[in-house]
Amino acid sequence: MIHFENVGLRYGMGPEILRDLTFDIPKRSFQFLTGPSGAGKTTLLRLLFMSLKPTRGLIRTFGRDVNTIPPGELPMLRRRIGIVFQDFRLLDHLTTYENVALPLRVRGKDEITYKTDVLELLKWVGLGDRINVLPPVLSGGEKQRAAIARALIDRPEVLLADEPTGNVDPPMARRLLNLFLELNRLGTAVVIATHDLGLMDQVEARRMILTGGHLDIYE
Numbered sequence: 001m002i003h004f005e006n007v008g009l010r011y012g013m014g015p016e017i018l019r020d021l022t023f024d025i026p027k028r029s030f031q032f033l034t035g036p037s038g039a040g041k042t043t044l045l046r047l048l049f050m051s052l053k054p055t056r057g058l059i060r061t062f063g064r065d066v067n068t069i070p071p072g073e074l075p076m077l078r079r080r081i082g083i084v085f086q087d088f089r090l091l092d093h094l095t096t097y098e099n100v101a102l103p104l105r106v107r108g109k110d111e112i113t114y115k116t117d118v119l120e121l122l123k124w125v126g127l128g129d130r131i132n133v134l135p136p137v138l139s140g141g142e143k144q145r146a147a148i149a150r151a152l153i154d155r156p157e158v159l160l161a162d163e164p165t166g167n168v169d170p171p172m173a174r175r176l177l178n179l180f181l182e183l184n185r186l187g188t189a190v191v192i193a194t195h196d197l198g199l200m201d202q203v204e205a206r207r208m209i210l211t212g213g214h215l216d217i218y219e
């Protein structure tokens with residue numbers, strides 16, 4: 001589904017942050033992406049989301065060479081990917097419910113077809129009583145769960161999550177992990193960037209470890 005071949009990335013004239021990355025994200029796969037702070041996990045997620053282009057090498061996403069995709073086609077391709085940013089990126093003028101429903105609204109779906117699903121997912125992530133609240137009122141952990149719900153609601157083909165359990169306690173982290181596993185069982189390929197060894201130890205999953213710009217993969 002996503003293929004990297006000898007990919008390198010540098011910001012501006014700076015040093016190469018990622019070097020010679022060659023790997024695949026297969027359909028329906030589940031993997032953790034880890035490595036020390038500053039190793040380039042967020043950068044790699046941005047490459048996977050096509051919000052950064054490689055400075056060398058090839059990235060093929062959904063069969064397309066990312067370097068040759070016209071900018072006008074990127075939003076359509078990105079809609080096939082759910083992403084949870086480290087800084088959440090919720091829209092402050094929309095309620096929690098509206099933020100989570102947004103990907104479906106953008107697709108032109110009628111609210112009747114999704115309202116129950118959105119409410120159910122919000123309940124599952126523990127936001128059942130925060131539905132009509134605006135994001136500035138939510139705690140960090142609540143924002144994170146709203147961002148996760150928004151990334152999952154449209155059952156993307158790929159889910160990318162940057163430290164998705166960074167702001168919640170261990171029982172909620174376990175609950176969110178179960179949600180990612182369930183989504184994966186339904187067919188979504190999942191990539192979770194995390195430092196949380198406790199979280200990774202709960203699942204037998206592929207581990208992608210970034211160090212010094214290089215990637216090692218343990219199947």
Ligand SMILES: Nc1ncnc2c1ncn2[C@@H]1O[C@H](COP(=O)(O)OP(=O)(O)OP(=O)(O)O)[C@@H](O)[C@H]1O
Nearest residue numbers: 011012014017035036037038039040041042043044
């Ligand atoms: N927009 C940018 N311009 C220049 N350098 C950047 C930019 N974004 C990230 N970097 C640098 O790239 C390197 C990798 O950063 P990145 O955020 O990808 O690491 P990370 O593994 O996600 O770190 P953390 O675990 O702390 O979130 C760091 O040295 C960082 O300073």
